[in-house]
Structures are given as structure tokens and as C-alpha cells.
Amino acid sequence: MKQRRTTRTSIHAGRPSSGAFTLVELLVVLAIIILLASLALPALKGMTKSDTMQAANRQLIDDIAYARRLAIRTRSTVYMTFIPTWVANTVCTDPDDEKMRRNKLIGLQYSGYNFFSFRRAGEQPGRLRMHYYGDWQGLPPNVFIAEWKYTTGTNGIPPFKTYNIPFPSTSPGATNNLKPIPAIAFNYLGQLESKEDEIIPLARGALLLPETDNQEFVDQPAQLQEVPPGNSVSNYNHIRIDWLTGRAKVERPEINP
Structure with a gap:
């Protein structure tokens, strides 16, 4: 006897589950996520820029304190030296220095x-x-010392003083050919030898460095772009070193209530 094979069709067949999203609902949720992300992105970018500048501030303040302690501990003059603007237009006699x-x-x-x-x-x-x-060490990306600090200064802030120092190392070739290097000098008391407060102006922006196809630096000066333009003056971020104590602090524009 042949048996009849039957199938039972669910009464829910062809119906979407009550717990599932429809295509329209998924598109709406996706649109909301994209909208929220677009609104949050500028704030996140601003936060990143602020964090980068704060990191640069902290780094310089810590390293200035290190130079001060070093001068006191060694009872000698310690120079915080900065790379001169002519670094791309010179050739070092020592092969390791040149490299x-x-x-x-x-x-x-x-x-x-x-x-x-x-x-x-x-x-x-x-x-x-x-x-x-x-x-030699550098500041975090997209933060640099304002160009005018190396040249003429601005708004009553003088440029770096220069001292005859071997550069970029103490190899025999460098020590026999001392060069004027931008620097801040701390005496054995931890004070600034200049007997004047020193200001290091930091800027936000881009530092453009020409490179070869092999990603090697070209002997050309860097091109600086402050973003926004002139922020080292209009929205300044200064590291001020008190000459008497040798201690540093951050100076920013005052915000009036």
C-alpha cells in the first residue's frame, strides 16, 4: 500500500518575522548613523589637534626641566639647541654627521x-x-616652532639667540668648525644666561619636506604652512621660560567671559 506523503505548510510562511528589520528600516538606521558620524567628525578632528598641541606642550616643558636639572647637577652651562634653518644648505665633513x-x-x-x-x-x-x-628629537606631527622665531621675531618677541656650538655632533670635524646654532642657555643655577624670559612659539599646520622617489630628503629648506594662517600670533601657544627660575609654563590667549 502506498503511503501518501504530505507536507505541512507553516501558517507564517511568506510573512516577515515580527523581530526583523525591513529594508526601509535598515536604510533609516544607516542614514542616522552616517548623520551622527558627520556631526561628530569635526569635533573629533578638533580634539585631535588639541591633544597634539597639548602633547607638544608637555614634551617641551618636561625637556626644559631636564635641561635645567642637568645644568644644576653638572654645575655647567647646558644649551638646549635647535636645528638651524641652514641645515639643508650645508654639508658635514664627517661621514656619520652627513648621514x-x-x-x-x-x-x-x-x-x-x-x-x-x-x-x-x-x-x-x-x-x-x-x-x-x-x-636629536622632534615635536609631534603637525606642530612646529614658528618660523619667525628663527629669523626676526615678532610683536616684541625676539628670535633665538645663537651660540657657537659644534653641529650636529661632537665629531672632530664638527668641533673644529663651530657654527652659530639657535639655543637657550641654562647656567649652573638653572637660570637663563640671557637674564631675559624666553618664549618658544608653537604653531599648528603642515611642514612640507621635499623627498626623492626613494623617500629620501632633498637638500632644500622646509616649506611651512600655518593652519589656520598666522595662528602662531593670532591664536598663540607659547612656552615661556622664566629666566630667574628656569621653569617653563604654557601661555594662551585669555578668554573673556
């Missing part, structure tokens, strides 16, 4: 600095043993 200049220092224009002393702790006065403390 460092081409591969690193050109890329740190308006951003790089180091610490230098003519003698170390415990050495007899008058005996020179020139020494850089550590490697």
Missing part, C-alpha cells in the same frame, strides 16, 4: 632639538669636553 643630516635632521627642521654642554660633571674648569646628551 645623520640627510636622513634625519633635514626632516626635523623647525621641530628638532637636543642638549649640549662644553664640559661634563667633575671635569676641571677650563677643560673642554664637548658633549651632546642623547639624540
Whole structure:
């Protein structure tokens, strides 16, 4: 006897589940997500820029404190040296110096600095043993020292003072050819030798560095673009070093209530 095979069709067949989204509902949710993301993006960008500047502030304040402590501990003058603007227009006689200049220092224009002393702790006065403390380092991306600090200054803020210092290392070729290097000098008391407050103006923007196809730096000065234009003056962010104490703080425009 043949058995009849039957199938039971669900009474819910062809109906969408009550817990599922329709295509229209999914599109609405997606549109809301895109709208919220577009509204939040400018705020996130602004937060990122603010965080980058705060990181630069903290880095400089910490390193200025380091230079001050170093001068007191070694009882000698310590120079916080900055990469000169002519770094892309010179050639170092020492091969290692030249390699460092081409591969690193050109890329740190308006951003790089180091610490230098003519003698170390415990050495007899008058005996020179020139020494850089550590490697050349730079500020966070998209933050740099305003160009005018290296040239003429502005609004009553003078440019960096220069000191005859070996650059970029204490190799024999460099020590026999001292060059004027922008620097801030701390004496053995941790005070500024200039007996004047020092201001380091930071700017937001882009630092354009020409490169070859092999991503090697070209011997050309960096091109600076403050974004927004002139923010190192109109919306300034200054690191002020009190000459008497050698301590640094951040100065920003006052916001009137």
C-alpha cells in the first residue's frame, strides 16, 4: 500500500518575522548613523589637534626641566639647541654627521632639538669636553616652532639667540668648525644666561619636506604652512621660560567671559 506523503505548510510562511528589520528600516538606521558620524567628525578632528598641541606642550616643558636639572647637577652651562634653518644648505665633513643630516635632521627642521654642554660633571674648569646628551628629537606631527622665531621675531618677541656650538655632533670635524646654532642657555643655577624670559612659539599646520622617489630628503629648506594662517600670533601657544627660575609654563590667549 502506498503511503501518501504530505507536507505541512507553516501558517507564517511568506510573512516577515515580527523581530526583523525591513529594508526601509535598515536604510533609516544607516542614514542616522552616517548623520551622527558627520556631526561628530569635526569635533573629533578638533580634539585631535588639541591633544597634539597639548602633547607638544608637555614634551617641551618636561625637556626644559631636564635641561635645567642637568645644568644644576653638572654645575655647567647646558644649551638646549635647535636645528638651524641652514641645515639643508650645508654639508658635514664627517661621514656619520652627513648621514645623520640627510636622513634625519633635514626632516626635523623647525621641530628638532637636543642638549649640549662644553664640559661634563667633575671635569676641571677650563677643560673642554664637548658633549651632546642623547639624540636629536622632534615635536609631534603637525606642530612646529614658528618660523619667525628663527629669523626676526615678532610683536616684541625676539628670535633665538645663537651660540657657537659644534653641529650636529661632537665629531672632530664638527668641533673644529663651530657654527652659530639657535639655543637657550641654562647656567649652573638653572637660570637663563640671557637674564631675559624666553618664549618658544608653537604653531599648528603642515611642514612640507621635499623627498626623492626613494623617500629620501632633498637638500632644500622646509616649506611651512600655518593652519589656520598666522595662528602662531593670532591664536598663540607659547612656552615661556622664566629666566630667574628656569621653569617653563604654557601661555594662551585669555578668554573673556
